[in-house]
Amino acid sequence: xxxxxxxxxVVVTSGKGGVGKTTSTAALGAALAQRGDKVVVIDFDVxxxxxxxxxxxxxxxxxxxxxxxxxxxxxxxxxxxDKRLENLYLLPASQTRDxxxxxxxxxxxxxxxxxxxxxxxxxxxxxxIERGATLAMxxxxxxxxxxxxxxxxxxxxxxxxxxxxxxxxxxxxxxxxDKHLLITRYQPWRAARGEILTIDDVLEILxxxxxxxxxxxEEVLRASNVGTPVTLNNASSAPARAYFDxxxxxxxxxIPMHIPSDSRGILNKLxxxxxx
Amino acid sequence: xxxxxxxxxxTAPIAxxxxxxxxxxxxxxxxxxxxxGVLREEILALISRHVSxxxxxxxxxxxxxxxxxxxxxxxxxxxxxxxxxxxxx
Numbered sequence: 001x002x003x004x005x006x007x008x009x010v011v012v013t014s015g016k017g018g019v020g021k022t023t024s025t026a027a028l029g030a031a032l033a034q035r036g037d038k039v040v041v042i043d044f045d046v047x048x049x050x051x052x053x054x055x056x057x058x059x060x061x062x063x064x065x066x067x068x069x070x071x072x073x074x075x076x077x078x079x080x081x082d083k084r085l086e087n088l089y090l091l092p093a094s095q096t097r098d099x100x101x102x103x104x105x106x107x108x109x110x111x112x113x114x115x116x117x118x119x120x121x122x123x124x125x126x127x128x129i130e131r132g133a134t135l136a137m138x139x140x141x142x143x144x145x146x147x148x149x150x151x152x153x154x155x156x157x158x159x160x161x162x163x164x165x166x167x168x169x170x171x172x173x174x175x176x177x178d179k180h181l182l183i184t185r186y187q188p189w190r191a192a193r194g195e196i197l198t199i200d201d202v203l204e205i206l207x208x209x210x211x212x213x214x215x216x217x218e219e220v221l222r223a224s225n226v227g228t229p230v231t232l233n234n235a236s237s238a239p240a241r242a243y244f245d246x247x248x249x250x251x252x253x254x255i256p257m258h259i260p261s262d263s264r265g266i267l268n269k270l271x272x273x274x275x276x
Numbered sequence: 277x278x279x280x281x282x283x284x285x286x287t288a289p290i291a292x293x294x295x296x297x298x299x300x301x302x303x304x305x306x307x308x309x310x311x312x313g314v315l316r317e318e319i320l321a322l323i324s325r326h327v328s329x330x331x332x333x334x335x336x337x338x339x340x341x342x343x344x345x346x347x348x349x350x351x352x353x354x355x356x357x358x359x360x361x362x363x364x365x
Contacts, residue, residue: 191288
């Protein structure tokens with residue numbers, strides 16, 4: 001590994017569980033690596049790790065983040081290189097310890113060491129607002145707030161935005177974490193019927209810029225079933241394209257936002273089946 | 277699709293309105309620490325060590341004036357034997 005890089009630290013966070021943080025971390029990490037950037041994804045969900053599983057690396061975990069923090073293993077020993085994407089690495093969480101094994105100094109040291117070796121450090125935050133979540137966002141330059149268009153998710157995202165503005169290293173230095181909204185599990189047919197909050201509703205309430213809209217899709221489920229990020233498993237599917245666009249926006253490109261529309265046929269509409 | 281709109285109105289506007297009201301309140305609370313809540317908790321903890329009372333029969337009010345503010349604590353205490361003497365019996 002050469003040491004000439006200077007990584008951007010991104011936290012993928014939400015407050016609420018089950019909204020798609022781990023899926024999005026895997027998909028965005030892979031999308032950036034597919035475009036040639038060198039990426040490491042870190043699982044901060046100590047005790048309930050899953051990023052290894054979603055990336056199909058669950059049987060290759062030997063050492064983890066806690067081992068590195070406690071000096072049991074060196075960082076290069078704990079990093080797992082993806083078998084399909086040579087630019088993508090995983091630093092797994094410990095499955096046997098609890099979140100108290102994470103220390104602020106330890107996390108700071110690991111991130112500092114990774115910064116010079118990667119272009120992107122993507123931290124997959126656990127749900128909640130406790131230690132694991134606050135440490136995942138602690139050293140972030142950029143935050144991706146993952147939100148479902150649903151009341152409890154939007155409320156929790158608002159709370160997380162408050163924490164990003166007060167409890168991060170950047171906030172304490174008087175700077176601002178660059179925040180982006182990623183709307184996931186968006187169901188256009190429900191939005192059209194007025195059953196769920198619209199994109200505009202969520203944007204108006206949370207008032208942070210939108211980085212992507214990921215449609216609800218069985219492709220996402222299929223990808224996690226086989227342990228492959230959706231951008232790699234089916235690169236032309238709607239969610240994969242949305243993740244590729246989001247990755248390009250993260251890199252600063254300006255591309256028009258594609259709002260998923262109801263693309264089901266008349267029969268599916270009548271029987272209320274989900275679109276792919 | 278439009279048939280659906282004719283027969284039932286979506287509930288999303290209700291969700292939006294409830295969120296807007298709730299978040300306006302929560303953001304306001306976040307920006308100023310809950311002084312009254314802290315005072316209430318500590319005062320009640322102190323008093324409950326010496327007398328028993330119904331926590332529902334407690335009123336704590338703060339009036340902020342220009343130069344001075346007042347804190348009014350109103351606790352209804354039933355006319356029974358105080359805790360400290362109960363222990364002795």
